[in-house]
Amino acid sequence: MRVMHAKQIHYTIGDRTLLDINELSIHQGDRIGLIGKNGEGKSLLLNYLLGLLDTKSLVSWNGRVGYFRQLNVEGDPSWDRLSGGEKTLRKLEQLFNASHDILLLDEPTNNLDWQRIDELENRLAHFQGAYVIVSHDRKMLDEVCTKIWELEDGNVTEYKGGFSDYEAAKALKVQHQQEEYEAYVKEKKRLTDRMHQKEQQAKVMNKPPSRMGNSEWQLYKGKASGKKQRVERVSKVIQDRIDRLEKVEKPFEWAEIKMDYTLVKPIHRKNIFIAKDLTMNINNQHLYTIDHIKLKTGSKTAIIGANGSGKTTLLHHLLYGNTELEITNQASIGHFDQTLEALPEDKTILEYVQENSALPQHVIRIILGRLRFFDTDVHKKISVLSGGERVKTALARLLTGTYNVLVIDEPTNHLDIEAITSLEGLIHDYPGTILFVTHDRRFIEETADHLWFLEDGSLTTYQGTLTDYYNDKQKPGHSDETLQRIMTLENKLTELISRISIPDSKIDTATLEKEYEETLHTLKELKKQ
Known part of the structure; x- marks a missing residue:
């Protein structure tokens, strides 16, 4: 049964056509993911279908429609005291409790941590009606969608399956175009x-x-x-x-464009830093206590944890806190803060990025191109940029700067899927060390080779990718508790090696070596299980 039918969807602003779709339908049970670049008009399309725009529309609905706007909490002062995640959860709770037949969800995962996203996926899986969800969370689009609507140049193209199916179909489309192009060139x-x-x-x-x-x-x-x-x-x-x-x-294939640059100042030490005895309390609330932690040179390390666990605080603690931090003097650290410090409004993108870089302009232009700043785009003034474009500009300055260590907090916020995918490629190609925080699970899967889990006030580390981590969790005999013990023991081994390798007259080396042998034995026995 068709629960929504729209014809002759047309919307313009000035001389720019934003929507030009002949017909669009939603059927009972549809699970649709709506994707597209920033500025393509995804939210605009939802508003059009709901009749919220000042234009005549030919749209019919059959059922009760619920709409999740991006944190639309106007008129309720009690919401001011809530965090972004708490506002999102409350709004979603109201929506799911209202017995709607159709849901239109515009970026519902913004400000949610992994646990809450899992809960949302579960609620959508059990929802009896139809829904359209706008999201940049590719993993969620894979889990909850059976159709993908791609909005591009004002038109919607429908693909069957989840996001991975869409990616495969797009790749096949590019392959066919390549074959047709080669045949055209040959003839x-x-x-x-x-x-x-x-x-x-x-x-x-x-x-x-x-x-x-x-x-x-x-x-x-x-x-x-x-x-x-x-x-x-x-x-x-x-x-x-x-x-x-x-x-x-x-x-156009981005694989053909490589970073092709070396670090201005490479690091020859094994670790960027080693930190000990980190403790953080905020407003009489204990956030975390970390006995020992190190950042491996050349690693791409993701910090994973729930909202409020202290991920951003830990980054600032390591960068600016009065900690007992042993850091190599070869490190030149660049920091991207999710709050985005004020950018110079009067400069162009290219001017702002290259003033902090020792790279030749053609390499800077390539990196800007990979972030989808083409040709004359690089001469745009920062004052006219959107939120997503400002994020990309700040990231480009960081990636092209005279740094060899990058600390990045929530780089994927405000970016569309295309930009996130581009950033993944740039981080993969980057020859230095990166420590970052993000809620984007697919982004971590694609970029991180080391994981730091900040949970219940303590930090455990894992050397490997997120996929490796999940595979280890699924191994017979390795329960969550056992895997946690393995990670704790591996951290302890690292700490013991560090203490043994640094001579100190106050330390009983024999005792430490005995403790190391016992810990190693316990770890081997656990891994045999």
């Missing part, structure tokens, strides 16, 4: 070569053969002229065929 070259051959043949006919005398040439000239005209007609026919060839554009 155009064949015809062009043939035409040039005929043109050369016609030119030769203007000259007498070397062994032909002048009187003979005068007699032969008329016949030669006829032949030349026939050759020229063939050349024109070939040219017409070239002109009628349907042009196929070469698909």
Whole structure:
């Protein structure tokens, strides 16, 4: 049964057409993910379908519709005391308790941690009606969607399946375009070569053969002229065929563009820093106590934890706190804060990015290009940029700066899926060390090779990717409790090695070595289980 039907969806602002869709339908049980670049009009489309725009629309609904706006809590002062995550949870709770038949959800995962996103996925899985969800969380789109609507250039293209199915379909589309492009180039070259051959043949006919005398040439000239005209007609026919060839554009592949730069100042030590005895209390509330932690040189390390666990606080503690931090003097640290310090409004993107960089301009332009700042885009003033564009500008400055260690807090906020995917590639190519916080699970899967789990006031580490971590959790005999013990023991081993390797007359080295052997034995036994 069709629960929504819209025809002749058209919306313009000035001379720009934002929506131009012939027909759109939602059926009972549809689980639709609406995706598209920032500024394409995803929220605009939802508002159009709901009749919230100042325009006449041909939309019919069959059922009660619930709408989750991006933190729309106007008129309720009690919401002012809540955090972003708490506001989102309260709004979603109200929505699910209202017995709607259709839900339109605009970025419902903003400000939610993994646990809350899992809970939302579970509620959507058990929802009996239909829904359309706008989200940049690719993992959630895989879990809860059976259709993807891609909004691009004002049109919606529908793909069956979740986000991974959409990616596969898009990749196949690019492959077909590449094949068509290669066939087009091959046929155009064949015809062009043939035409040039005929043109050369016609030119030769203007000259007498070397062994032909002048009187003979005068007699032969008329016949030669006829032949030349026939050759020229063939050349024109070939040219017409070239002109009628349907042009196929070469698909653009980001894999062809690499960072291709080395660090201004490489680090030759094994670890960027080693920190000990970190304790943080805020407003008489204990956040965490960390006995020992180290950041491995060259690693891409993600800090994972629930909202309020202290991830951002830990970053600031390490960067600016009065901690007993042993940091290499070779480290040059760049910091991206999710609050985004004021950017210079009068500078262009390119001016702002390159003033902090030792890289040549063509490399900077490549990196800006990978973040989707093309051609004249780089000359835009920062004052006219959107929130997402400002984030990308700040990240570009960081990635091209004279740093060898990057500390990044929530880099994916305000970015669309295309920009997030581009940032993943840039971080993968970056030759230095990165420590970052994000709620984007897919982003962590694609970029991190070390994990720090900040839970229940303590920190445990894991050397490997998020996929490796989940695979280890699923191994027979390794329960969550056992895996936690393994991670704790591995951290303890690291700490013991560090203490043994640094001579100190106050430390009983024999006792430490004995403790190391006992810990190692316990760890091996646990891993055998």
